[in-house]
Amino acid sequence: xxxxxxxxxxxxxxxxxxxxxxxxxxxxxxxxxxxxxxxxxxxxxxxxxxxxxxxxxxxxxxxxxxxxxxxxxxxxxxxxxxxxxxxxxxxxxxxxxxxxxxxxxxxxxxxxxxxxxxxxxxxxxxxxxxxxxxxxxxxxxxxxxxxxxxxxxxxxxxxxxxxxxxxxxxxxxxxxxxxxxxxxxxxxxxxxxxxxxxxxxxxxxxxxxxxxxxxxxxxxxxxxxxxxxxxx
Numbered sequence: 001x002x003x004x005x006x007x008x009x010x011x012x013x014x015x016x017x018x019x020x021x022x023x024x025x026x027x028x029x030x031x032x033x034x035x036x037x038x039x040x041x042x043x044x045x046x047x048x049x050x051x052x053x054x055x056x057x058x059x060x061x062x063x064x065x066x067x068x069x070x071x072x073x074x075x076x077x078x079x080x081x082x083x084x085x086x087x088x089x090x091x092x093x094x095x096x097x098x099x100x101x102x103x104x105x106x107x108x109x110x111x112x113x114x115x116x117x118x119x120x121x122x123x124x125x126x127x128x129x130x131x132x133x134x135x136x137x138x139x140x141x142x143x144x145x146x147x148x149x150x151x152x153x154x155x156x157x158x159x160x161x162x163x164x165x166x167x168x169x170x171x172x173x174x175x176x177x178x179x180x181x182x183x184x185x186x187x188x189x190x191x192x193x194x195x196x197x198x199x200x201x202x203x204x205x206x207x208x209x210x211x212x213x214x215x216x217x218x219x220x221x222x223x224x225x226x227x228x229x230x231x232x
Contacts, residue, residue, distance in 0.1 A: 030058045031231045039223040040075060040082075041210050043149050044173060044186035046221055047113055050078040065094045081112035098128040108144065115179060118144025132158055147178035149185075164195045184213040192227075200231045 033055040040048040053075035060068045069090040076083040086109070092102035103123055110117035122140040129135060133156055140149040153171030160166060173185040190208035197203070207224035 029231060030056065031229055032056055033227065033229045035225070035227055036078075037223075037225050039221060041221055041223065042115065043175070043178070044188070044210050044212065045115055045179070046219070047084070047115065048075070048077040048080060048082040050080070051075050051082070052078055067092045083111045084113070084117070085109045099125065101125045116144040118142070120144070132156055142178070145177075145179060148176040149178060150174040164193065167192045167194070181215055186213055187211045201229070203228045
């Protein structure tokens with residue numbers, strides 16, 4: 001397999017520790033994220049380079065066990081024609097203190113892309129093994145291309161100080177009828193370092209990779225970048 005080095009960009013940030021702390025104080029929180037990336041990789045497919053993106057997300061606590069997340073994002077390629085606008089709704093339920101599951105409903109509108117946009121229906125589970133390890137599984141039905149995407153991912157997160165922490169993720173994905181791909185899709189990793197300037201502002205440099213498994217004609221991707229987030 002070949003390795004293509006790239007540099008990826010600014011997108012999400014500080015999701016776990018800072019937002020969790022604020023979310024315990026208020027039932028409704030909004031986070032805004034903006035950034036620049038040179039590689040946009042979606043489910044093992046490289047869709048764009050040098051892209052500018054923006055995202056808004058809010059999480060509503062419905063009860064002690066149920067929550068509703070709503071989100072909107074837009075991404076456009078700086079030096080090309082690719083663009084993507086998406087919105088999603090996710091309903092989560094806490095079965096136990098460590099186990100959460102739920103369903104998601106997403107719509108993506110894409111221009112100049114190898115992957116068509118459309119509706120995407122998903123199911124997920126998230127299990128907190130302990131304070132630093134988490135195991136997440138996703139099953140998605142992409143109606144835009146009539147394909148199935150399955151992903152299993154382990155996450156390790158460790159606080160370095162009261163204002164910063166490191167997160168390492170590694171996952172394996174499987175697809176069926178996904179743009180002529182079938183079977184094992186890619187092995188993906190990401191390492192992030194998050195530093196909170198305050199309870200509302202943080203930034204996160206990161207590096208990641210997507211290593212193709214069955215598609216020998218596709219390039220492996222190594223990327224990195226910086227995320228910036230504001231919570232209000």
